Amino acid sequence: MDNMKKRSDKRMTLKEAISTFVKDGCSVAFSGMGGTQPVAPTYEIIRQQPKNLTLIGDSPCEPGDMLAGAGLLKRMEIAWCSYAVAGLGYNFRRAVEEGVPVKVEIEEYSNYTIGLRFLAGALNVPFMPTRSLLGSDLTTYNSKIIEYEDPYTHTPVALVPAANPDVGIIIASRADKRGNTQFLGFSANAENIARASKHTIIICEEIVSTDEIRKTGNLTVIPEYCVDAVVEAPFACHPWNMPYAYAYDIPFHMEFLKQNRTRDGFLKWLDEWVFALPDHEAYCRKVGWERLYTLTRIERKFCKAPY
């Protein structure tokens, strides 16, 4: 598996990409922040059932809450887990408060310092100093955060350890088959997750030619040498949004979160929307291509791709 970054054609299906890289006991990081959440790969991981995963991420929604609810996580190194405007992460709560379905260890940071952990991982340095975390209880309950006196200025800093996940899963606007990856919108921590991870999977709305990428090289955030697999999977964030591609389907999200309030409701959701469907394509069919197209049509009114 070591030479996968050198291939000239890294295209895979989502199923292949998850089964190739996401193994029992490995650590996984997902892109996204407050939107653009990797929902399709979360569902595919739940279908494939790798066990004892460690999730490293700033503020995961589906990847944190649903993987915890599916009992696949043993540990979360995160800053936050919920669904923001649409509702709360009840699986995360059940896992921490009651150990349902299994107890998950939590190692807490803030959004910025998780970002700095990926940055350190991407820079190939062991830690990063910051002026966040100091004087808070994040340092009390997380022994990995070290309060330290800077040897140059003799001021206090907090040190956070580099994060080098086994697998980074990134959703982007477009990429070529070699893995050169472009973002039209914000990129959150994607650039550093892709560089810090041992293996990086790119999921994009659209695979384009390398010549097409070369026309707007300034939009490239991740170059091919970081990437192991490229998956073309439109609407991989649904019901979340993707800038310049589709708007947030918040009514759909509200339906899910209503059901997610109880353990039974969540398990029913998994049966209906994950296990009963073979893949993401079937998910899109079940949501309805017309509905998805409406979200795209709306998005184009507000944000048109500049290329």
Add this chain to the structure above:
Amino acid sequence: MPNYSTDYTMSEFLSVCAAREIKDGETVFAGVGLPLMGALLAQNTHAPNSILAMECGGIGPKPKRIFLGIGDNTCVENAIFSTSLWRLFSDQQKGFFDVGMIGGAQIDKYGNLNSTVIIGDKDYYTPVSRLPGSGGANDIASSALRTIVTMPLQKRRFVEKVDYITSPGHIDRKRYGLPGGGPSAVITDKCILRFDEETGEAYLASLTAGVTVDEVRAGVSWDLKVPDKIEETEPPTVEQIELLRFLDANKIYTGNGLASMTFESYIEMLINSYERMG
């Protein structure tokens, strides 16, 4: 005298209070909800040169629709900069962000906030109630030049000691090397609290019209400092309320608009928004 409104809801009032804390030209780190409505209101009235910083990496967006999250597509719509999370937060750590808006489940007299865990009679590892966590709140509390806190005044929230300090307030910030200035105001439904520059302790700064000092005391667990003379919080103007109702036409944040929304009414809201603001 400004033309004050007599017809507004509590959510609208709180948004207006948040808006008044923002000065023109300031860069504002805002989460979604009423503080963001306040920031948008400020931008559309007295602070046209303010800049919004959205957690996902969107800086200076000017969307033609309502924000539905801190990583919504609106965060990059007509933005001056679409960047990464660590770059945005680094700009805050460097001191470029004037105001940060935060909240929490608990606050103490020094403005320390808890949004991580209600421990109660249990422990951090198996708590009574697990909350979402810091997210970016700790970073905002550490580095924004000042922070504005918005929360309802309730005794179980305004506590002697928070169960967990997620976002440090006026602790010995110098000793800990925190670059930001800490909380400057706590906006509640009943009053606004501000902080003594010497002691860092909260005091009652103004009362919502019709609210008494005793009612405020009943909502605070510690012996709140109350000065001899207390002002009344300025009510919203007619213009501010009209603008808020334009910005949040479907009452997503200033009412219960989300609960009754269908896919069809949602799409209709977006199309209307495009036509009104486009």
